[in-house]
Amino acid sequence: MCEKPIKVVVLGAGSRGYDAYGNLIHRYPDKVKIVGVAEPNPVRREKISKAHNIPVENQFESWEQLLSKEKFADLAIISMMDKMHVEPAILAMEKGYHLLLEKPMATDIKGCLKIIEAEERTKKRIFVAYVLRYTKFFRKLRELINSGKIGDLIGIEHKENIGFFHFAHSFVRGNWRNSVETAPSILTKSCHDMDILYWLVGSKPRRLSSFGELVFFKPANQPQGAADRCLDCPIESDCPYSAVKIYTIPNYKGWPVNTIVDEVTPENVYQALKVGPYGRCVFKCDNDVVDYQITNIEFENGVKVSFTMSAFTNEINRTIKVFGSHGEIVGDFEKGTLEVKRFAFDRETYDVKLWDQYGHGGGDEELIKYIISVLRYSREDPRISTSARESLESHLMAFAAEESRLNNGKVIDMKEFKERNGVYLD
Structure with a gap:
């Protein structure tokens, strides 16, 4: 067990690096401490430095400057824009840092494979920020599925209701509006959901197809x-x-x-x-990412899944229906409820809202707590591992879904897709 607080450097002090993780780390001052930052925006750099008492010599304008210095922390939080992840992630591991790596870990398959290779070569730990796995809601849902309460798992209907104003902010006017500058929204927004579906089903995808387009914001x-x-x-x-x-x-x-x-x-x-x-008017921006997309997935164990990503919802929420041979589960992430409806039996309702939540239904904080548990106390739970290798499958699902969408919903065979893209990992 490590008695001293885990030392952290933040590469990118924006809404995730500072507003989310930076503020959460304040809750555990005896266990984790931010000691360095790389942030080009001087206001943000000063804000996080002041909040965490970061010494001047550990404040940098760029990640290159920070990583050129001899290693002075245990963990690097990589929370820059998506296309910037690969190079600093690899160099940080080579310098000896473990990583909290924002999703998506890279915006192309080659980048993902490079990060996995570096993770396994350096023996450093990567915690990909698939924070939904760490929520009380999805952990309980997975437990209910695996318990057999609804019999054999047959299928899942999952919906990401992005919310009209959230989509306008992030994907029409904002940083993730353009697939050339960032990546398709099925990756930047919904790789979370690809991961959760893969995790709940417990099997790799066999084939998938996807339809979607920029319907409205043009x-x-x-x-x-x-x-x-x-x-x-x-x-x-x-x-x-x-x-x-x-x-x-x-x-x-x-x-x-x-x-x-x-x-x-x-x-x-x-x-x-x-x-x-x-x-800007939402109809006069340089956006091109889709605002409505459906993806159908068949997994190797026979489970069928349908996923819908929609900008056209009033609330920001995720809703899910799980179908079993002897019942169904209806979940509402925002309400924090899971209702088990066993055929011909009484219903059971579980309240799984994390009332002291910070972000993503409490997943942000639970991820920080898990990192503390692993790095400080060597306590791990392989059931919720989000290593780079474990996280690859969901990225491949997103890349394949986009390929299908661009080819009129062509069915993508995942084995062939992996071979064609040089993915030979088990």
């Missing part, structure tokens, strides 16, 4: 008379996607407004909406 759907920016728009008050509605809630300084300015003030927000990307 110039052809801009209302007549609308302006290209919400502040100038005469019909802004009638638009549910109005940036004014989303970002100017009185006295509110949390997500998503805290992601568009470094300091939330009325003046800063107004200026951001006036000239920045988040003030």
